Amino acid sequence: MTGQVISFPREAPDVVNETSSTLKAFGVLEVLVRMGRPVTLSELMLATELPKPSLHRTLALFEEAGLLSREPDGRAYTLGQRLSRFGLDILRNDAAAAERRIILRRVVAEIGESCNLAVMHRGDLIYLDRIEADWPLRLQLPVGGASLRPHCCASGKLLLAHRGVAERDRLLSKMALERFTDRTITDQQVLQSELDRILQNGYAVDNEEYVIGVACVAVPVADSRGEVVAALAVQGATARLPLMRAIEFVPRLREAAAQISSTLG
Amino acid sequence: MTGQVISFPREAPDVVNETSSTLKAFGVLEVLVRMGRPVTLSELMLATELPKPSLHRTLALFEEAGLLSREPDGRAYTLGQRLSRFGLDILRNDAAAAERRIILRRVVAEIGESCNLAVMHRGDLIYLDRIEADWPLRLQLPVGGASLRPHCCASGKLLLAHRGVAERDRLLSKMALERFTDRTITDQQVLQSELDRILQNGYAVDNEEYVIGVACVAVPVADSRGEVVAALAVQGATARLPLMRAIEFVPRLREAAAQISSTLG
DNA sequence: CGAGTTGTTCCGCTCAGCGAGACATAAAAC
DNA sequence: GTTTTATGTCTCGCTGAGCGGAACAACTCG
Structure with a gap:
């Protein structure tokens, strides 16, 4: 099931070109x-x-x-032996990740579109995990390492919105609102009111603001104290998943978000 | 080699005291x-x-x-994902992997059916290795890259069964029990009791639950600590290998599983 | 024996890693 | 609320670990 890949405006990872x-x-x-x-x-x-x-x-x-x-x-x-042992230890240690991944997988199986789980770290959006739906048209995203600008994807805006007002403003003012498509929000004021709207709605959308032809809907994931720490999102090509249809998945996403919450200390 | 005069005289094997x-x-x-x-x-x-x-x-x-x-x-x-993947790659390719392959080969040669060795990785079943028996009718399976859902194959069910009770329940309740054939177990309760039965029997079966016409029997493989980390399975077309005959191979599989155990850790 | 390939060592330059300490932040104690 | 404590993050000048061109060694081949 390989097929066309919507690649994505960021540098490709080469084999060994690290600085450190x-x-x-x-x-x-x-x-x-x-x-x-x-x-x-x-x-x-x-x-x-x-x-x-x-x-x-x-x-x-x-x-x-x-x-x-x-x-x-x-x-x-x-x-060497030490490396073998290391490999085994790695395999044994995946319980935490497995549980979240299983939840994600189930959502993907039920709604038939790709989902991902993301957190914000120092102003950057980072994907913890991502399950691709089985469609030929795919989106290449950097799980783990590299980061995304938060102002142009649903998860990023959602997590921004759920920060305290003070910190939100601080981040926003420092943030360069880079333009990726003609729908990218590049104005502080517009973004501000978008964030307010997100808080009211309880979910965030990205209507081709980052990549043309890709829409996205995200709901919050809270930890045990009710603090929003992550975002669960569905994402797909608008040809197949117009925004309106994506929004219909919100209740199902909320359900899964609650399950993920219960896995957090 | 110079400098650093004040070093530990003959300091104990502490965890991290490398120079580099x-x-x-x-x-x-x-x-x-x-x-x-x-x-x-x-x-x-x-x-x-x-x-x-x-x-x-x-x-x-x-x-x-x-x-x-x-x-x-x-x-x-x-x-992170990159490290998880690294761990898998290590197990596939370390020196012991060659030994395991030899053991697998011998089993396949003796019983005349295809065998494979699988582990759980972030909630998915992944083949470490697989040896095809020399029959015209073959099963194309994702060796390497792709993964299988665990609820519908013998190895997957076996590895689920051998998780701690608490974790098993947590995973199970969140798992999507996708249907692949009319024999696939799609009910939580049924799967639960199936897992219990697997623990009692000491082996697991898959009676055309994933692919029509394919049966499978799996036995546990423990690492040096006695923890079950992998599954050894025989697999074949039911036309040639009805489940009853596959089960007769269990003692031979157990023997091989013990040998493989000694290569883990 | 020389020509080619591949592994090992030399060695001076430079910058990545270092870590005490300061700072920031969050929770806990008062 | 204020103070205390625990914990995570950042600063910055020093220095030795990492670097890699070049030379050397060892081991093929023809």
Whole structure:
């Protein structure tokens, strides 16, 4: 079920082009792990495009630490025991994420459109998880790492709206309201009243404000104290999911949001 | 090699006392992963005995990179998608994976039917490995990338059954029980008692619940701690492998499962 | 034996990581 | 309300870890 992908106005992640030494080294591990067989130094040079001595140093470091080990022939690198153990520990540790993902999955199965869960962190919108509906036309979004500007997507506006007035104003004033489409809100006043309206409605919409042809509806997710800490959103191509239809999903989204709430301390 | 005269004389094997910044950072990841739940900065300070600003910087770096992410409360750190994926890739490709593959091959050779090894990953069932028997009638399954819903295949039900009671109930109540065939279990109660029965029997079956004409039997695979983390299953067209015959393979599967256990951890 | 390929070491420059301390914020105690 | 305590975030100058061009070593091949 691959198909057309609506890509999205932000830089693409390359294999190993991190600035930090730690991330660069981690990237080497990832490449090596993904190759799925013993790999020599020169093979890794091709795969990572890193200079030879740097790679060598990095690999030696990991070997010393027991994360990697060498094949008997003394050349190719394989995964060490310590790394295997790490992998197992990672798998064991997914309980929290699993529960939320299951809730998301169910919503997606029932309404047949893609959903995602996002939080705000230091003024940026970050996706915690995202389930794609099984449609050929897909949206590529940066789960986890990179961030979105909050002023132009439903989740972002929703979370802005639910901040205290003081902080909302502080964020808004610092925020550059970059234009992405001709519907993007780029005016402070307009955004302000949009946020007020969101509080009244209890949900937020994005009508092709970020990407032409994509609409989005978001509802709040509160923690145990009633504080809104996350946003649950449905998102789809307007050709299939016009805004009006998306809004019909709000009750179902609210239901799921309540379930997600109950998973939060 | 120079400087740093005041070092620990022969300091005990503390968790994070590497010299290299990269290894220190990796150690932080290991500690975090091993704690098995969302962890706050100060908890990590205790666990790693690293200075606060350094830890903060490290965590922020990993968060930015998508390796870690924050719980919606904005404080606790959890595994990010990138790290989860990394964990899976490790298990698929580590040195022990080759051993497991050999064990799988032998089983397939002896019983003449396809076998696979699967784990749960964020609420989905994912194949670590799969060996096809040499029959013309084959089953095309998503080895690697894609995932299966757990409620409709033997391995999925088995792994659900072996979760702690509390967690099982939580997951189950939120799960979408999509129907794939007329035998798919789509009722919570029925699934509950099915899981109980699986625990009693020590194995799980799938009698055309996912694909018409395909039956499946799965047995548990424990890691070194005795925790069930994977499922070993035999799978085949019912025309050739009716469920009754598949169940006769359970003792042989158990034997192989024990061997695979010794490669985990 | 020389020409090519691949792994290892050298070494001086530079900037990323460092962490004490200050600051910010939220909860708890008074 | 004010103060205290716990916790997370930011600042900033120092310095040594990481860097990678270049040389060297080792191991093929023809």
